[in-house]
Amino acid sequence: MDALPADGPTGPVTWPGSPSPLGAHWDGTGTNFALWSAGAQAVDLCLFDADGTEHRHRLRESTHQVWHARLPGVGPGQRYGYRVHGPYDPSQGLRYNPAKLLLDPYARAVDGQLTLDGSLFGYRGDSPDARTPDDRDSAPHVPRGVVIHDDFPWGGDRPPATSWADTVIYELHVKGATMRHPDVPPALRGTYAGLAHPAFVEHLSTLGVSAVELLPVHHFVSEPHLLKRGLTNYWGYNTLGYFAPHAAYSSAGSAGGQVTEFKAMVKALHAAGIEVILDVVYNHTAEGDHSGPTLSFKGIDNRAYYRLRGGDGSRYTDYTGCGNTLDVRRPAVLALLMDSLRYWVTEMHVDGFRFDLASALARSMHDVDRLSAFFDVVHQDPVVSQVKLIAEPWDVGEGGYQVGNFPPPWTEWNGKYRDTVRDVWSGAQVGVRDLAYRLTGSSDLYRSDGRRPFASVNFVTAHDGFTLADLVTYQKKRNEANGEDNRDGESHNRNWNSGVEGPTDDPAVLALRARQVRNHLATLLLSTGVPMLTAGDELGRTQLGNNNAYCQDNEVSWIDWKDVDEDLLAFVQRLVALRRSSPVLRQEAFFEGHELRQTGGTRDLAWFNPGGAQLTTSDWFDTNLRTIGMYLDGRAIRHRDEFGRRIVDESYLAWLHAGAEKVTVTLPGPPWGDGYELALSTEYPTGVPPRPAVVAPGKVELPGRSVWLMRVLRRP
Incomplete structure (x- = not known):
């Protein structure tokens, strides 16, 4: 049989391939590429050489709105992206523009950085509503997908499978946890390998926590407005790729190495008896509002992936405060979420998920719907329904505060617990009635629908807000470094500075602050429910009064391991050990x-x-x-x-x-x-x-x- 001709002067032959599975999958001799787009008129697969040379291949096959091809000879390490052709009419929600290189939503690994350039935006000039698309090529400025094949030796890896009642969560940032750790080798600091290093694993083990909850590790990029100010998105709530571990957290030099490194981290934590829970952001993407960049979904099928305003297709319905909201009412979008969740459980061996702004996922039309398709699909899924599921039970839309209203088997970040405990120790005259509910599992919120006390994830602090040390040191936020004139961040923190604002040398004030920190922690760890500690609170970590350090990828956010409050650490270790040894303190x-x-x-x-x-x-x-x-x-x-x-x-x-x-x-x-x-x-x-x-x-x-x-x- 004669070889089929290549699609261009150079490059591999294109075969029809298969519409399933979506993404790029190597079979040993070639790679199958499949991309879903309901409204595209044509799709180009773009392959990149090591020097950045691009080769375009028109996908000739479309099956059930999936554009696909198989390329023999293309294998692991290949960088790729897509260009999607179709009409450009923002008023109708149509934003196709083949000048923009698009990341595959199913890419398993990502290579390259997002750099700020006018070509990132699909529209011409300064008007997002311009009917003429921008024709500048964005490829030099956007990340690309990577074909991978990762045959990781999981061996006898077994998830700890800790019961909810026995769970103690430790919320941490992959980079910030080890960037300043003196016992972690410099090359590994701030990486997945850094978290797996024995020095850090030992800290988790001696602390006694049973699970780490990682701030977003799905590949994310920084918003243009931050890049313009010389800042970056540190927390990572700006997802671009729902299958790829964030590349910047990898110490591996090769593209795709982040997958192996992430798996090795999970295996090491499991060996220490520690579960891995991911904070996931399925409510919005990094493409922002109508003025945001075209990086993936917006150029693949804007009207299908996002919720658009009725009567004005150029604008997005924003329940997230981040410019857009993914439309999980659509089967293809819901399938993307479920495929992603299953992938992280089956292939990456994670043990659960915390869903950022989960109320946005539960909106069928406008209101939050307990019977939405999202809940139904999760509940019946044989894989996802069996892991730990935590909802952040609110979004920024009307009626979005839904603490206590998520159905079984969900657990929830209990915002009412945080507010009550802070009120009590800040001296507010609130009595003890609400405190009694919070100490004993919040039966007023979770008992009526058959859930147990562990439906309540109790916390006093989290990544978003003051650290515990700052909660008792500052009455007012100090967010000037964020470049927003201190307008960002919560102003009503239900806190008390112990009588003096900011740092002091007064020994009486310092002693009071230290006792107040212990009071908050003792309340948390003696309460029925699932306690969540914020990384560094057990060490006395400060952010110098910044209560919204989302863009502070520096020593403001990184844990300082050289300035550790050893007495406080011993106090927390004692409390956690007491809790874990006393069934009466963690009742089911x-x-x-x-x-x-x-x-x-x-x-x-x-x-x-x-x-x-x-x-x-x-x-x-x-x-x-x-x-x-x-x-x-x-x-x-x-x-x-x-x-x-x-x-x-x-x-x-x-x-x-x-x-x-x-x-x-x-x-x-x-x-x-x-x-x-x-x-x-x-x-x-x-x-x-x-x-x-x-x-x-x-x-x-x-x-x-x-x-x-x-x-x-x-x-x-």
């Missing part, structure tokens, strides 16, 4: 509060006022009450172990006192307890009393602004 079922006859009249959960009596109705609605005792009976745990055996644990009495002055409280006597041992106190830098403190029932004095955890003692 909501408390009942009923009297237990087998224990002589105690309750699985009871609340005490300073006088030693159980809280009355008037106590619950007293906004001046700042002291509460929480009694947890370890003999009344309702869930059983894997063998069906009843779990019995020690009992605890926790006191939370947010008042400035010391207060006298009464420890209840039998049947509640015959005595009490102080197991942890935020009064002390490491939480450990200088000597064992065993006290009899009766009156004791709590220091101002403190948390006590007391182990209940009973006579044999």
Whole structure:
């Protein structure tokens, strides 16, 4: 058989290929390319030599709106992109422009940087609504897909499969976690390999966390407005490729090496018993609004990928605050999301996902819909439904705040938990009623639809906002370095600077701030639900008052491993260990509060006022009450172990006192307890009393602004 002619003066032969699977897939002798576009009139596959020379190949086959071809001889390492032909009419939502090189939405790896240039934009001149497309070639300024074949030796890799009730999450940034770590080799700092380095893995292990939640690692680029200011998008909530690990986090020199390096990181963390959860951004893309660049989806099929405003196809419906919203109501877009999720589970071995602005994904028409196609598809998917699913249950659109409203099996970032705990320790007169709900798993939010306490991911700080050290140091944000005149970032932070704004040498203020940090952490780790720690909070990390450091890829955001608060680290390690060893502190079922006859009249959960009596109705609605005792009976745990055996644990009495002055409280006597041992106190830098403190029932004095955890003692 004679060889088929090449499509151009140089380059490989083009065969028809297959419409499935989408993306670029090498089969050992050639690569199949497949791109979905419902409205394209023609598609060119563009292959690039090592020197950047481009070879274009017209895709002659289109099956069910998928343009495809197989190129024999094309294999791993090949850089490629697409140029899509079609009408250009922004008023109708049509933005086809073959002068723009487009990244394959299914690219498994990405090579090259986005550089700011006028050719990135599909329109001519300064008017985004111009009917004439810009004809400048964007190829020199945009990243390209890479054909890969990664036969990674997973060996006996097994996900830790930690139960939700046993999970402690550590939210971190891949680069910021190790950029300044002295024990990580310089070449590995800020990379996937840096996270896998024994020095960092040891920190996670000794801290006691069970999962890392990585800020976005899908390949992302920086917004033009940041590049113009000499800044970059550090956090990464500006996704361009939903299958490719972000290339800049790889220490590998070869294109596509980031895939192998990411897998090696996952394998190393799994070996240490740590799960990997990805923060994913499926609600919008890096292409921004009508004035944004044309990099991929906008040029492939703008009307299909994005939600456009009714009556004005030139504008985007923006539920995200980032200029556009992906239209997951469309089957091809929903398939993209699900294919991406399955890929990261099956091929990359990740253990779960945290969905950024998840409410935007659940909007069927305008309102957030609990029965949307997105929920249905996730719920029935045999792969995705089996991993950890966390929703950020809000977006910026009307009605987007949906804390407590996501269906099973979803868990949620509990924004109400954060707000309540901050209010209490900042001195707001909010009483203890809402605090009681948050301490015990937020049954008011999650019980009615059959979910468990671990539906609540509890947190006090996250990447977005003040660090914990800054929360007690600054009353006002300090975001001037972001170049937005301090207008960006949250202004109402529910915080208190401990009486002095910013850094101080006053030892009394410093001691108070340190105790307030411990109070927040003790509350978090003694609460029922899933605690999430923000990387660096256990070390005393500061961002110098910047509460929106999304564009600070520098020492403002990177963890400083040379300036570690060793006492604070020991305090957190002790708290996490105490939690993980005490089933009563991480219960899988909501408390009942009923009297237990087998224990002589105690309750699985009871609340005490300073006088030693159980809280009355008037106590619950007293906004001046700042002291509460929480009694947890370890003999009344309702869930059983894997063998069906009843779990019995020690009992605890926790006191939370947010008042400035010391207060006298009464420890209840039998049947509640015959005595009490102080197991942890935020009064002390490491939480450990200088000597064992065993006290009899009766009156004791709590220091101002403190948390006590007391182990209940009973006579044999």
